[in-house]
Amino acid sequence: MTSKKNTTIIFTLLPVIIVVLFLVNLWYGSVNIGWLDVLNTLFSNEGVKSAPNIIIFQYRLPQAITAISVGMGLSIAGLLLQTTFNNPLAGPSVLGISAGASLGVALLVLLGGVAGLQISGTIALLGDMAIVIAAFGGALAVLLIIIFVSGKVGNAVTVLIIGIMIGYLVSAIVGTMQFFSNSEDLHAFILWGLGSFSKTSIFQSVSIFLVTIVFFAAIMIFVKPLNALLLGHQYAVSSGFNVKVMQTIFILISGFLIALGTAFTGPIAFIGLAVPHIARSIFKTSNHAVLVPAVVLIGAALALGCNFISKLPGYDASLPINAVTSIVGAPIVIWVIIKGRRMSNA
């Protein structure tokens, strides 16, 4: 257990890191804007039509806010799933939930022809909401299957394996649909699949942020049942919790957060899986009173960091965010697991 003093230090340091990364994300991009201009634009109400103002308020600011929100949301979802299934490998993509969201979007984009709205860049509110609803519906469908299976099987590892299989199955269906769809729709769907924090307006990004904050606050109410679940299903029951109801609540909340993020940004790999591990290894605790705020802060910082890296090539086209989060996230997970091994052997 990290001492209280260290915990406090890290908790004050993380917001500072987030603010710095946030400003770096506003400052860095294909168009050069000076530091002073960035700050001026942010904190003054003048020059509404200036170039820096447009670039920052219409592109970089929503992108950064979306990165923060989705980073937080996926990290909370990953933590909830790992605790609920009592499995360190649980995460948005592993359980097939992201794949479910993809299926929802694929059904809409590839069969429904909403692609035109996506590809033109001016996403109409209706088409946009349709994609969110489709992603949510797809994610929820997979979630319901998993809830049903976990009710029948009870063994968390079996549930996880079934989740992985459902993921494969859904991906296969999506693949088949891709094969039969026209190139324009396919292009739109693949773009969605590569992931991007930059498809949101300022209004949307702030909305996602506020919704995520509400869920964060809601989760803080469930610290005790989450901790109890770490002892396993039966001990959680003996601590007085209705575990089935709790599990359902946690799965639904994580499903909603994954769907929310996935709908607006496409599936983002590894953040949901990696961040809870990073949080546990930094704070040396499994207590959710610490872990929930920790994953929120680390998730926001990591997503901002990945977004910055994706912009590094400096060209108009930035790297797909999904590739960056995988390249950053996978080694972190490996490192954390190896470190944990060593610790348990010592």
Add this chain to the structure above:
Amino acid sequence: MLNIISTAKSQAKKSIDSSNVLLKLEKLTTGYKSSQSNQSQLHSNLNCNIVEGELIAMLGPNGAGKSTLIKTLTGMVPALHGDVRYNGKNLRHMSNKEVAREVALVLTDKIDDRYLTAFDIVGTGRYPYGSFMGRLTKTDKEIINNALLLVDADEFQKRFFYSLSDGEKQKVLLARAIAQDTPLIFLDEPTAFIDSPGKVVIMNILSNLVLKHKKSILLTTHDTELALNYATKLWLLGKGSFFTQGNPDELVKSGMINKLFDRKGVVFNAATRKFESNPDML
């Protein structure tokens, strides 16, 4: 130690007279229901009580249904027929929280989280009290520390649970049950995987809880000799719905223990209170 045991037994008799019934089994049938028509029954029509100050040991061969009975008594497995009553309240109408205030559990489930400390684990014993949210209160922390002291686990309370020995883990889980502050504690094989002196330590703690802290305890065990030394009452659960209860000495004398296990080539010697091989029966 023999003194402690004899006083525990005499105290139990006294409290039976005053008959403060904490738990009542009424025509209880245990088992599993796989579908509407298909159910496998383990024990049927059980009628018995747990009163204040009892240390009951449940004995029986593997697969007899001891763990299932504990799970049925706590509502984790629904009863096929009959009722369980805590202080008169029917288990069927009690919430998990209400049950958690009547009975604490020590189970055989493995806890494999890497970053929970012994203190964290004991802390979950306080969860039936207070809201979902929030930290442990000062009173909670006092109760947790007292529980840790009672089982002699306070010195490793800050260590990670997974790094403890099996004996230390069992003490921590026992402290969790004590911190839950319930009149009843059920333990599923509390002495399994623990070395011989460790078993005696655990049983002494349990005996102490009954004597000095007015707890009533129900445990399952395969350590028959240990159970006979400490229990104030035995519940014998055999295969094929066999159930009988009573005073340990009487059950030994009447040959019930021998009948319960009924293993070829092994016999329970009532004089030595040990299982011995019996070549005649091979």
